[in-house]
Amino acid sequence: MASRGGAFVLLVLCSLPVLLAPQAAGATMKPLVPAMFVFGDSLVDVGNNNHLRKCNDSCKANHRPYGVDYPSHSPTGRFSNGYNMADQLAQLLGFAESPPPLLSLTNAARLGRLKSTCGINFASGGSGLLPTTGGASVCGGEVVSMAEQVGNFTRLVRTWERQKRRRQAAEAARLVSRSLVFISVGSNDLFEYSDFFADPRNRNASRNDAAFLQGLVAFYAAYVKDLYAAGATKFSVVSPSLVGCCPSQRKVARDSHDLDELGCLRAANNLSGQLYLMIGSMLRNLSQELPGMKYSLGDAIGMARWIFAHARRPPNKFSSIGRPCCGSGDFGETGCSSNVELCQNRSSFFFWDRFHPTEAVSALTSIQLFCDNGTFVHPINVQQLVASSRP
Numbered sequence: 001m002a003s004r005g006g007a008f009v010l011l012v013l014c015s016l017p018v019l020l021a022p023q024a025a026g027a028t029m030k031p032l033v034p035a036m037f038v039f040g041d042s043l044v045d046v047g048n049n050n051h052l053r054k055c056n057d058s059c060k061a062n063h064r065p066y067g068v069d070y071p072s073h074s075p076t077g078r079f080s081n082g083y084n085m086a087d088q089l090a091q092l093l094g095f096a097e098s099p100p101p102l103l104s105l106t107n108a109a110r111l112g113r114l115k116s117t118c119g120i121n122f123a124s125g126g127s128g129l130l131p132t133t134g135g136a137s138v139c140g141g142e143v144v145s146m147a148e149q150v151g152n153f154t155r156l157v158r159t160w161e162r163q164k165r166r167r168q169a170a171e172a173a174r175l176v177s178r179s180l181v182f183i184s185v186g187s188n189d190l191f192e193y194s195d196f197f198a199d200p201r202n203r204n205a206s207r208n209d210a211a212f213l214q215g216l217v218a219f220y221a222a223y224v225k226d227l228y229a230a231g232a233t234k235f236s237v238v239s240p241s242l243v244g245c246c247p248s249q250r251k252v253a254r255d256s257h258d259l260d261e262l263g264c265l266r267a268a269n270n271l272s273g274q275l276y277l278m279i280g281s282m283l284r285n286l287s288q289e290l291p292g293m294k295y296s297l298g299d300a301i302g303m304a305r306w307i308f309a310h311a312r313r314p315p316n317k318f319s320s321i322g323r324p325c326c327g328s329g330d331f332g333e334t335g336c337s338s339n340v341e342l343c344q345n346r347s348s349f350f351f352w353d354r355f356h357p358t359e360a361v362s363a364l365t366s367i368q369l370f371c372d373n374g375t376f377v378h379p380i381n382v383q384q385l386v387a388s389s390r391p
C-alpha cells in the first residue's frame, strides 16, 4: 500500500527516476546513510511506548486494529494501520523500515546499533517539545519527553566514545555526522494548549500565543544544539501539520463554532502556521551559527493543504478527509479499538484514527520529504541532505 500511495504523488510533484530507484530496489539497495536516528512523537514512534508501564492506552498503540496493514498484520506500537513516516523515510533511504525502538533493545544492543547498523528510534507517542507535554493528565503518567530522548542519544554516544580508543572515537564521530537525524515533534504541545483554551472552564485564563510559541521554539533549538554537540550534522525536520484538521479538533471546531475554510479548528491551525515559520527561522539561524550543520525542513501544512485540495483528482482517491477510518461517530470520538468497525477502504481515508494519518498519507509525506523539488521542503530535500553520506 505504501508504494501505491507513493505512485500518485510522485507523478505530480516528484521527479520520477529519482523516486523509483530506492522503492524498486527495496532492502537490497545499500542505504544512503550509515544510520538513522529518529526523535519525536506518535507520528514516528515504532513501539517505545509499549515499554512504559505507567503510560495508558490513550498513548499506546499496542492493540488491534493498529497494525492491520503492517506486514505481520498485528500491532507493533505504531499509531497507524501500517508503516509510519519513520518507516517510509527509512525505506526511501534503503532500509527495510525504521530502526528499532530504543526501549526494545538491551544495553549491549543499543551500543551495537550505534556502531554498526541502522540506528535507533527514540520517539515516544504523546511527547512534545515541552517536558510537561504528554503528562499524567493525558497519557496516565509516563511518556519519554523530547528532552529525555535527546539525553538518551547523547549519553549513548558518549558511552560509545569512552569505550573506544582515540582513533576509533574519531570514526564514531564520523559515523554520527554522516547519519540522518529525523525529527517530528510539536503537535502534542499545540493540541494540549489548544484543548486548554477550548475548555469553557478556562475561558477567563489569559492567553499569549506568541510567548507560548517562542517557548516551544527555544526548546526546539536547544535540542538541535545538543544533538549537534553529540556529532549530528544532518537534520530532517517535519513541521507539525494542520493540527486543527485532526478529527478530534474538527469536533472542537464544530462545537465551538471556530471553523476555518477547511472546516477545521481555526485557532489551532493558526498556531501550526505560526510555529512552522518560527521553526524555519530557528533552523536557518542555527545553520549559520553551527559549522557543518545542514537541515531539510518539511512543510507538513503545505502538503496537507495540497492533499485536501486534490483529494479526488485522479490518481488521488481520498473519499474521506474529515472522518477517521477507525473510530465511530463523525469524528471518531469513541477512539480506535477492536470494538469499532473499520472503514471499507483504508487507503482512501486521510485519517486512520482521531489524531493520526493513514499509511497512505504518511507515505505521501515521506516521499515529499525525500524528493520534493522546493515546493514543500526547504532549503533542500532529504535526498540532497544525505548526498555524500554513503557509507
Ligand SMILES: *[C@@H]1O[C@H](CO)[C@@H](O)[C@H](O)[C@H]1NC(C)=O
Pocket (backbone or CB within 6 Å): 012, 013, 373, 374, 375
Ligand atoms: C515543482 O514541481 C511542481 C509540479 O511539477 C511545479 O509546479 C513547480 O513549479 C516545481 N517547483 C520548482 C521550484 O521547481
Ligand SMILES: *[C@@H]1O[C@H](CO)[C@@H](O)[C@H](O)[C@H]1NC(C)=O
Pocket (backbone or CB within 6 Å): 056, 057, 058, 136, 137, 138, 139, 140, 141
Ligand atoms: C489515560 O489517563 C488519562 C489521565 O488520567 C485519562 O484522562 C484517560 O482517559 C486515560 N485513558 C485510558 C484509555 O485509560
Ligand SMILES: *[C@@H]1O[C@H](CO)[C@@H](O)[C@H](O)[C@H]1NC(C)=O
Pocket (backbone or CB within 6 Å): 102, 103, 148, 149, 151, 152
Ligand atoms: C532515557 O532518559 C531518561 C531520562 O533521563 C532515563 O530515565 C532513562 O533511563 C533513559 N533510558 C535509556 C534507555 O537510556
Ligand SMILES: *[C@@H]1O[C@H](CO)[C@@H](O)[C@H](O)[C@H]1NC(C)=O
Pocket (backbone or CB within 6 Å): 200, 201, 202, 203, 204
Ligand atoms: C469569567 O469571568 C466572568 C466575568 O468576570 C465571570 O462572570 C465568569 O464566571 C468567569 N467564568 C469562569 C469560567 O471562571
Ligand SMILES: *[C@@H]1O[C@H](CO)[C@@H](O)[C@H](O)[C@H]1NC(C)=O
Pocket (backbone or CB within 6 Å): 269, 270, 271, 272, 273, 274
Ligand atoms: C494567525 O492569526 C493572527 C491574528 O488573527 C493573524 O494575524 C496571523 O496572520 C495568523 N497566522 C497564520 C499563520 O495563520
Ligand SMILES: *[C@@H]1O[C@H](CO)[C@@H](O)[C@H](O)[C@H]1NC(C)=O
Pocket (backbone or CB within 6 Å): 217, 278, 279, 281, 282, 285
Ligand atoms: C533568527 O535570527 C533573526 C536575526 O537575528 C532573529 O530576528 C530571529 O528572531 C531568529 N529566529 C529565531 C526563531 O530565533
Ligand SMILES: *[C@@H]1O[C@H](CO)[C@@H](O)[C@H](O)[C@H]1NC(C)=O
Pocket (backbone or CB within 6 Å): 316, 317, 318, 319, 345, 346, 347, 348
Ligand atoms: C481503495 O482506494 C484506493 C485509493 O483510494 C483505490 O486505488 C482502490 O481501488 C480502492 N479499492 C477498493 C477495493 O475500492
